[in-house]
Amino acid sequence: MVARPLSFVIEPHRVLDPCAHCDVRSVSVCSAIDDRDLNRLAEMAEVVNVESGRTFIDEGEKADAFFNITAGTARLYKLLPDGRRQITGFAGVGHFLGLAVSATYAFSAEAVDAVRVCRFSRPRLRRLLEDFPAMEQRLLDVAANELVAAQEQMLLLGRKTARERLASFLVARSAGSTPCGPNQARLHLPMGRGDIADYLGLTIETVSRTLTRLKSEKLIEIPTTTDIVIRDRDGLEALAGGLN
Amino acid sequence: MVARPLSFVIEPHRVLDPCAHCDVRSVSVCSAIDDRDLNRLAEMAEVVNVESGRTFIDEGEKADAFFNITAGTARLYKLLPDGRRQITGFAGVGHFLGLAVSATYAFSAEAVDAVRVCRFSRPRLRRLLEDFPAMEQRLLDVAANELVAAQEQMLLLGRKTARERLASFLVARSAGSTPCGPNQARLHLPMGRGDIADYLGLTIETVSRTLTRLKSEKLIEIPTTTDIVIRDRDGLEALAGGLN
DNA sequence: CGTTATCTTGACGTACATCAAATGTCGTGG
DNA sequence: CCACGACATTTGATGTACGTCAAGATAACG
Numbered sequence: 001m002v003a004r005p006l007s008f009v010i011e012p013h014r015v016l017d018p019c020a021h022c023d024v025r026s027v028s029v030c031s032a033i034d035d036r037d038l039n040r041l042a043e044m045a046e047v048v049n050v051e052s053g054r055t056f057i058d059e060g061e062k063a064d065a066f067f068n069i070t071a072g073t074a075r076l077y078k079l080l081p082d083g084r085r086q087i088t089g090f091a092g093v094g095h096f097l098g099l100a101v102s103a104t105y106a107f108s109a110e111a112v113d114a115v116r117v118c119r120f121s122r123p124r125l126r127r128l129l130e131d132f133p134a135m136e137q138r139l140l141d142v143a144a145n146e147l148v149a150a151q152e153q154m155l156l157l158g159r160k161t162a163r164e165r166l167a168s169f170l171v172a173r174s175a176g177s178t179p180c181g182p183n184q185a186r187l188h189l190p191m192g193r194g195d196i197a198d199y200l201g202l203t204i205e206t207v208s209r210t211l212t213r214l215k216s217e218k219l220i221e222i223p224t225t226t227d228i229v230i231r232d233r234d235g236l237e238a239l240a241g242g243l244n
Numbered sequence: 245m246v247a248r249p250l251s252f253v254i255e256p257h258r259v260l261d262p263c264a265h266c267d268v269r270s271v272s273v274c275s276a277i278d279d280r281d282l283n284r285l286a287e288m289a290e291v292v293n294v295e296s297g298r299t300f301i302d303e304g305e306k307a308d309a310f311f312n313i314t315a316g317t318a319r320l321y322k323l324l325p326d327g328r329r330q331i332t333g334f335a336g337v338g339h340f341l342g343l344a345v346s347a348t349y350a351f352s353a354e355a356v357d358a359v360r361v362c363r364f365s366r367p368r369l370r371r372l373l374e375d376f377p378a379m380e381q382r383l384l385d386v387a388a389n390e391l392v393a394a395q396e397q398m399l400l401l402g403r404k405t406a407r408e409r410l411a412s413f414l415v416a417r418s419a420g421s422t423p424c425g426p427n428q429a430r431l432h433l434p435m436g437r438g439d440i441a442d443y444l445g446l447t448i449e450t451v452s453r454t455l456t457r458l459k460s461e462k463l464i465e466i467p468t469t470t471d472i473v474i475r476d477r478d479g480l481e482a483l484a485g486g487l488n
Numbered sequence: 489c490g491t492t493a494t495c496t497t498g499a500c501g502t503a504c505a506t507c508a509a510a511t512g513t514c515g516t517g518g
Numbered sequence: 519c520c521a522c523g524a525c526a527t528t529t530g531a532t533g534t535a536c537g538t539c540a541a542g543a544t545a546a547c548g
Binding site for chain 4: 192193194204205207208209211212225
């Protein structure tokens with residue numbers, strides 16, 4: 001596979017008023033725009049498909065666009081010169097990316113699986129925001145929520161044990177997943193162990209060992225590497241919160 | 245020292261139009277409000293003095309106010325039930341606090357030294373924001389900047405060594421401090437070793453040891469425990485960035 | 489100028505990292 | 519369908535950076 005300058009496929013709009021038919025709008029910042037103004041949003045949006053593993057935001061590059069994820073999951077990360085990586089978050093459907101004041105991106109983003117994004121040019125979105133304060137307010141809410149999540153993650157990275165980190169990760173992921181029985185849930189992990197490790201500030205080996213330990217303690221089951229069943233949600237939550 | 249329900253002193257405004265004479269306005273979000281509208285801001289602001297060590301925001305409590313720091317430094321932190329503490333940031337003059345969507349505060353805030361804050365009731369500030377989109381935009385910028393800082397801190401907590409953490413901390417603190425010679429700077433640390441430890445995800449002992457090591461390596465000097473001189477800013481920055 | 493909190497230094501322990509190998513998973517082609 | 523190779527995950531043996539426990543040394547304070 002050869003790296004090419006333009007590494008993703010751009011799909012020109014084929015339908016009229018694509019935003020009106022967007023099934024992701026309800027969970028994204030776009031819901032702040034009224035139905036009758038959707039065409040203004042649509043004409044500046046560009047649908048981009050990013051295949052698994054491809055980078056679509058590069059830390060340090062000129063930040064000329066915002067992104068809204070409409071399918072798949074992306075990992076957001078920062079690197080140290082020697083290759084150490086910290087994943088700062090996983091961005092799923094409805095997630096808004098690129099909220100930077102600076103002229104360059106502060107992080108990189110890569111597709112974990114097949115990702116589709118709506119791409120907005122920065123200056124055009126800026127202008128849109130001036131006309132639609134509701135959208136700006138919505139963005140402020142999003143940013144405030146991310147800030148809260150970031151603080152929670154700092155607590156995890158700075159003060160929790162490996163076991164507590166994994167428990168926290170699974171509990172957080174289980175929010176909005178299919179509950180299968182009382183005190184239980186089944187969840188799918190699109191990212192590999194390496195991603196989980198770099199998200200939790202651990203190594204692959206420690207993640208693996210800790211998961212098998214949680215399994216032996218009957219807190220979880222691991223039917224496949226990418227699917228995990230929470231057997232004892234309360235126990236896991238207690239662990240995540242620092243008890244035990 | 246007995247804890248009392250109302251643990252800080254409220255100073256009623258004595259001057260007319262206090263915001264107009266506020267020497268902190270230029271570095272705070274309040275600068276987004278036009279001179280002629282300042283009275284609207286002033287009538288909802290309340291100056292509060294918080295003495296050293298006092299808590300003025302309690303994680304989990306009802307979030308009924310925003311704060312703007314006008315003097316001193318506060319530590320923002322989260323606790324685990326067994327007492328483990330992670331300081332998520334130090335808030336200095338001009339810093340805006342309380343940007344939470346949720347009904348309760350996501351963190352606690354304590355005065356490191358003597359702190360003075362402007363306190364705004366939440367509903368009233370919300371109404372003000374509706375009338376002044378410039379203020380809202382300013383808040384969005386603030387939030388975006390904090391998000392960038394939070395991601396940087398996640399990289400620090402998840403992937404940097406103790407030596408790199410201290411170097412990063414000192415370099416970050418030296419931004420905007422008095423430069424005393426080329427490649428040098430003098431900086432004051434209002435917080436103790438325990439605060440630094442809880443901010444960097446380390447223990448007091450490791451912070452102390454690492455500082456003395458940086459001193460022995462001629463990267464810094466430690467004239468007093470609360471004042472540090474950076475002798476080799478480039479070396480410290482390289483270390484902070486993960487080189488060496 | 490004692491008293492107490494904070495900081496530093498030392499000796500030792502441990503949770504997690506590192507290194508290494510075995511096992512499992514999945515796509516590809518015979 | 520099965521054999522093969524590439525890669526991800528698990529498991530094991532060992533190392534180490536940082537934590538813990540315990541004194542001293544400084545600094546802060548009445």
